[in-house]
Amino acid sequence: MAKSVLTVDDSASIRQMVAFTLKGAGYDVVEAVDGMDGLQKAKTKPFNLILSDQNMPKMDGLTLIKSLRALAQYKTVPILMLTTESSDGMKAQGKTAGATGWLVKPFDPQKLLEVVKKVIG
Amino acid sequence: MVDHAYEEVLAPNHYFDRHFDTEAAKILPGEYYVTRRDMLIVTVLGSCVAACIRDRNNGIGGMNHFMLPEGQESSDPLSNSMRYGTYAMEMLVNQLIKLGAKRQNLEAKLFGGGNVMRHFTIHNIGQRNSVFAVEYLKNEKIKIVAKDLEGLHPRKVYFFPQTGKVLVKRLRNIHNDTIFDREKEYSSRLRYTPIEGDIELF
Numbered sequence: 001m002a003k004s005v006l007t008v009d010d011s012a013s014i015r016q017m018v019a020f021t022l023k024g025a026g027y028d029v030v031e032a033v034d035g036m037d038g039l040q041k042a043k044t045k046p047f048n049l050i051l052s053d054q055n056m057p058k059m060d061g062l063t064l065i066k067s068l069r070a071l072a073q074y075k076t077v078p079i080l081m082l083t084t085e086s087s088d089g090m091k092a093q094g095k096t097a098g099a100t101g102w103l104v105k106p107f108d109p110q111k112l113l114e115v116v117k118k119v120i121g
Numbered sequence: 122m123v124d125h126a127y128e129e130v131l132a133p134n135h136y137f138d139r140h141f142d143t144e145a146a147k148i149l150p151g152e153y154y155v156t157r158r159d160m161l162i163v164t165v166l167g168s169c170v171a172a173c174i175r176d177r178n179n180g181i182g183g184m185n186h187f188m189l190p191e192g193q194e195s196s197d198p199l200s201n202s203m204r205y206g207t208y209a210m211e212m213l214v215n216q217l218i219k220l221g222a223k224r225q226n227l228e229a230k231l232f233g234g235g236n237v238m239r240h241f242t243i244h245n246i247g248q249r250n251s252v253f254a255v256e257y258l259k260n261e262k263i264k265i266v267a268k269d270l271e272g273l274h275p276r277k278v279y280f281f282p283q284t285g286k287v288l289v290k291r292l293r294n295i296h297n298d299t300i301f302d303r304e305k306e307y308s309s310r311l312r313y314t315p316i317e318g319d320i321e322l323f
Contacts, residue, residue, distance in 0.1 A: 010224060011214070012260050013207045020198055055215040057224050084208065084215055086318065095323045104318025106127075106208040109199045115320055 003120050004028040004045070008038035008064065009053040009082070014105070018051060018082070021109040022116065035059025039067050046073060048120045054083035054090070062097050069098040078119040082107060126314040127205060129153055129185065129212040138163070141279070148186050150307035153209075155183030155216040159283040165292070166233030166276045167300045168247035169307075170254045173230040173280040173287055174213060174263065176222035182282025185213040186233075188250050188304065190311035201316045206253045208316070214261075229258050230287050231268040232278045237301070247271055275300050 005027050007018040019029040030047070032038035036058040042050065050068060054061035061081055068074040078100040083090075086104045094102050100119055103112065132148040138161055145161040146154045150169055154162050162184045164171050175182030187209035189202040197203065218224060234251030251270040258265050269276070269289055279288040292300075 011207070011211055012262070013257060014211065016260075017199060017204070017207070055218050057218065084212055091321060099323060101320065101322040103320050105211065106204040106316050106318060108204075108315070108317035111317060111320060115322070118322070 002026055002028045003048040004030065005049045005051060005116070005120075006030050006032060006038060006042055006047040007051045008032040008035060008056070008061070010034050010056040011053070014053065014082075017107075017109075018112070021112055025113050025116075027116070035061060035064035035067075038064050042068060042074065043071070047077065049116060050074075050077065050079040051082050051116075052079065054081060054085045054094075062093055065094070065097040065099055080115065080119065082112075125318070126310045127151075127190075127208075127316055129187070129209055131155075131216075132162075148184060150186050150188065150303050151310070153183060153185040153213045153216065155181070155213065155220055156282060157181045157220050160281075162280045162282065164278050165300050166235065166278060167237040167304045168233070168235055168250060169304055170231060170233040170247075170250040170270070171278055171280075172210065172213060172254055172258070173232070173278070173282070173285075174217060174227055175282045175285055176217065176226040177228050177285070178223070178226045179221065180283040180285075181217055181220045181222040182280070182285070183213055183217055184278075184280050184282075185209055188246065188308060188311070189253055190316065191246065191308060192312060202249070202253070205311065205316045206250075206257060210254070210257050210261075214263075227263045228266045228285070229263050230266060230280075230285075231255065231258070231270055232276055232287070232289060234270045235272050235275055237273065237275055 034056040052061040132152040132154040134147040138145040234247040277290040
């Protein structure tokens, strides 16, 4: 069965690019438009990986990570940040919040796939 | 943190504009500027495009100034062009949201994309930039309230984010090559730089 990925980003263009990349490699991809939407979708269906933006309306990426890590079913599920934020300070906050990794936009499709394969196979 | 040649940077050039009697920021190719203050943002465009985006309710606004990298055509949704253009637009939108703009209140005005760069290998680069910017904003559901794109002349654009007012001066007589040199240098920078950010697994 295909592994499932939840991509959380307020930019439709980014969601489409991520979905195009991952679906082409056989993953199931569900899209969420902000952190709040991502949290709700994550609660209704188990995902193998969460891929989230940082700056979004309603709920940002760091808050989403903390909210997910507070749920028993997402204690160990990989969560990757995919964001324009590139400072060491933001990365440190991500690590503390429970992120598995930090990818800075713009993303290279092949490298995104390599990272996804590395963390969920 | 690694520096990349393609990175969009916050415009560092500020001055007091005597004509408009206001604080002003001048942005160059590859730069952007965002503000919640009542001020002026100025740029000069050849084949590049500038998006002036603001929150129509609180006046938080900003401008970018970019072009797509030459090389691949933009039909591939994951091409360097598409990924860089998306990045350039998202940098501006993200900074506006960080200042307090609401995504659902954003409106845009688009300028530039002139067919002025005769030395580029892709002769319609201004049109490519224009089409990208229009399509991107449509896809993101950010309303385009005005645009002045393509044509034969460079433009000087004055954007007042608090009110949303824009003044455009078409530059029919150029006395030096500064605009073209800057855009050419920016284009070269994009062409020879991998369009990809850093990856770190914790």
